[in-house]
Amino acid sequence: MKSTRQRHVIVVDGYHIRDGDDRGFASAFRARGVLPVTVMSTPRPLAKFVKKNIWYPDDFEAVHFYDGDFEAMVKLVESYDPVGIVTGNESGVEFAAQLVERIMPQFQNVPQSAKCQRHKGEMALALERAGLPGPRTLSSDDPTEVDAWIKANGLTDRPLILKPPHSAGTDNVHFVPPGGDWLGHFTHILGRVNGFELRNDTVIVQEFLEGPEYIVDLYSVDGRHGLVDTCIYAKHDRGPRIGIYDVADFLPPDHPDVAVLADYVMRAADAVGIRNGSTHAEAIMTADGPRLVELAARYSGSCMMISGSLATGDNQIERTVRHVLDGEFRPSFELVKEVRTLWLCSDWAGPVRHMEILEAIAELPTVHSLSIPPDGRDMPVTNDVTTSLGWVIQGADDWDAIHRDSARIRELEQTWNAARAQDGQAPDTGGGGRSEQPGSAAAAGRNT
Numbered sequence: 513m514k515s516t517r518q519r520h521v522i523v524v525d526g527y528h529i530r531d532g533d534d535r536g537f538a539s540a541f542r543a544r545g546v547l548p549v550t551v552m553s554t555p556r557p558l559a560k561f562v563k564k565n566i567w568y569p570d571d572f573e574a575v576h577f578y579d580g581d582f583e584a585m586v587k588l589v590e591s592y593d594p595v596g597i598v599t600g601n602e603s604g605v606e607f608a609a610q611l612v613e614r615i616m617p618q619f620q621n622v623p624q625s626a627k628c629q630r631h632k633g634e635m636a637l638a639l640e641r642a643g644l645p646g647p648r649t650l651s652s653d654d655p656t657e658v659d660a661w662i663k664a665n666g667l668t669d670r671p672l673i674l675k676p677p678h679s680a681g682t683d684n685v686h687f688v689p690p691g692g693d694w695l696g697h698f699t700h701i702l703g704r705v706n707g708f709e710l711r712n713d714t715v716i717v718q719e720f721l722e723g724p725e726y727i728v729d730l731y732s733v734d735g736r737h738g739l740v741d742t743c744i745y746a747k748h749d750r751g752p753r754i755g756i757y758d759v760a761d762f763l764p765p766d767h768p769d770v771a772v773l774a775d776y777v778m779r780a781a782d783a784v785g786i787r788n789g790s791t792h793a794e795a796i797m798t799a800d801g802p803r804l805v806e807l808a809a810r811y812s813g814s815c816m817m818i819s820g821s822l823a824t825g826d827n828q829i830e831r832t833v834r835h836v837l838d839g840e841f842r843p844s845f846e847l848v849k850e851v852r853t854l855w856l857c858s859d860w861a862g863p864v865r866h867m868e869i870l871e872a873i874a875e876l877p878t879v880h881s882l883s884i885p886p887d888g889r890d891m892p893v894t895n896d897v898t899t900s901l902g903w904v905i906q907g908a909d910d911w912d913a914i915h916r917d918s919a920r921i922r923e924l925e926q927t928w929n930a931a932r933a934q935d936g937q938a939p940d941t942g943g944g945g946r947s948e949q950p951g952s953a954a955a956a957g958r959n960t
Contacts (some may be wrong), residue, residue, distance in 0.1 A: 525604030526550030553607035560707035596836035625785025629809040642783035671720035730791040731831040733841040762823040776802040823851035857894040
């Protein structure tokens with residue numbers, strides 16, 4: 513007789529966006545009759561994600577916060593007899609790995625490898641041990657060591673990237689021009705508490721890479737890596753702050769760059785110990801071949817699960833469900849629709865007004881989904897993914913229609929920012945500019 517016992521899944525750090533009935537892991541597992549429970553790796557929700565409106569505790573059957581007693585948390589998770597333990601956010605990567613290794617080793621990655629999937633310095637060392645080329649990287653808390661490393665690697669007159677070791681979403685990523693002042697950015701980052709409420713104990717210093725940048729998403733089962741999707745994308749800068757997302761275009765699996773990128777990222781996943789679950793990677797195609805910017809052992813963030821589903825009919829969340837419940841492995845994907853994701857920027861901080869200007873985006877024929885804040889909500893200046901004003905997902909059978917609507921979306925965005933300027937709000941003075949197309953020279957080599 514079939515068991516009538518209710519099944520549960522544990523989602524570690526269950527932050528997610530809402531889009532219609534979509535609730536990320538919560539709705540995907542519910543659709544298969546599995547109740548979602550979230551275990552939070554922190555004693556309270558992270559303020560960054562509460563403010564971003566991706567914390568919806570009511571979407572879960574229960575919410576449990578970690579108070580530092582790991583054995584008690586193990587017992588609590590075991591009491592649900594879960595069908596799986598999955599990572600809901602970058603912040604939960606290491607804690608989820610601890611729980612999986614202890615309770616459900618059949619789904620684990622290489623034991624004790626989570627740090628290499630989370631800390632950018634350890635990630636670079638893992639690539640080096642595996643003989644896989646990556647950007648020259650140093651993780652240090654000592655400016656004297658950084659200075660010596662820059663000179664020893666011939667980077668004195670080369671552009672550099674500085675960023676925190678445990679960041680995500682292009683948080684606090686800084687560009688240093690050739691011969692520029694890296695020490696000021698180093699001092700700014702070191703010791704600062706990031707959006708995950710972790711103190712930056714070191715600073716990552718990397719060589720700047722030239723070339724178009726790609727998203728490569730995998731889903732792995734027992735060490736077999738399946739390609740979920742690939743995008744080429746563009747970013748723009750705001751003064752020294754770089755890596756503000758503009759646009760991501762999904763590529764077909766037979767695109768000439770995809771096979772090379774997929775093979776490289778799969779080897780990078782092996783290098784950092786990933787055997788099961790999602791990998792979200794960003795890589796730059798340099799003149800010498802692909803180089804990893806960074807990767808994470810979790811699904812692609814922002815609205816990319818929604819746009820991925822539109823583009824391929826699948827995404828990393830759905831593959832997770834089928835892996836956990838059915839043991840399924842899928843080696844690649846199909847592109848069923850041309851899809852573009854656009855991110856919107858606010859050039860001013862403060863309560864947003866005139867939102868009817870941006871609401872007109874929803875009427876454009878290629879627009880599948882739009883997310884913008886309601887009129888009056890207090891919003892920061894956009895300087896990374898977390899502070900983006902919103903996003904737009906376009907889908908069509910041909911790129912001409914997408915390009916036409918994209919141009920109109922940017923016109924409306926510019927009109928909206930101009931209307932806010934007329935309200936007398938103080939402008940951001942960081943400078944920088946938006947690149948027009950993915951893979952353009954302006955978009956190349958962001959190491960973010």
